[in-house]
Amino acid sequence: MKRSNRPIFWSLFGAGGMLSALVGPMLIFITGIAVPLGFLLPRDTMSYERVLAFAQNGFGKLAIFVVIGGFLFHGLHRIYHCLHEVGLPLGHGWMAVFHGLAALGTLVALYLLIVIG
């Protein structure tokens, strides 16, 4: 029997899932509710200057990179399998498209984090 290459994508899916479960809800709360409404956090918490400084900091770069890459690999893997479960069985070709999109998004994030200085 042929060894499956799923362990690679399942690891990324699992890591992204763990990350999204741990920080996802709070990220949505901070960026989507608390800051825009000025609720608990001042409204300039995410001003352009602050976010730019965060993206230019080494730790900030790493945080942005793993959040974007992890969430993408987790989400697209999950969507692929959900489509399979609701009766839209996509072949291995489509799996390459879904994981390719996640990889593309991750590489774009990496590129932008490098050029932002």
Add this chain to the structure above:
Amino acid sequence: MNATNGKVIAIECLRYDPQTDDAPHYETYQVPFTDDMSVLQGLQYIKDHLDGSLTFRWSCRMAICGSCGGMVNGVPRLSCETFLRDFYPEGLRVEPLTHFPIQRDLAVDQTDFLVKLRSIKPYIIPEAPKPVTEGTFLQTPQQMDEYYQYSQCINCLLCYAACPQYGLDREFTGPGALALLHRYNADSRDAGKAERMELVNADEGVWGCTLVSYCSEVCPKSIDPARAVNQNKVESTKDYFLRFVAPRRNG
């Protein structure tokens, strides 16, 4: 048959004889029942009193043999531990286990599962043969906990009827056989893990599972096949990456 207090329930059965019928159809039987009667007893009443040609499997009547599994109102259940009273007065529909070819009426062809069961080597493969004169294998309660729940499987196939992935792709080894594979791999007396990893590592092995977990919900023995399969995804992932740094035992 005991006094039924006048209660009668409608049991709609799927009927199919591949030798004479073009397609399965349903027949409804009016069955007098008492509150202590199982769906299996309802089927037996039909066979004894209403239509002797109704075909279904059963043996122990107490959720041990795993023969009487079927779909009751679309849910995989053992008919011996499902009670008619719970479906009164609406009635119920009984069908053969889904995802398996129908042999006749409510009996399915289990060949695919039996082939898969054999493929997981469902027996202890000791490190070295141990003659009886050397005594028994010893095991701590903790070591036994590792596999005990999985050894309770009665091969009733409810988990296969519950598994959407098995329904979509019959190549998938499926929850029951994979849980039994784990039962042997997790046993401290067993040294056959390396032989079983080839199947675990394949798309047809644990990677066909997407953790829907309905298998664990329907299991009449409260086994958690989804957990067994996903523990083996971890094992397979370790096997995938560690083979580059550490040579595998037994080659």
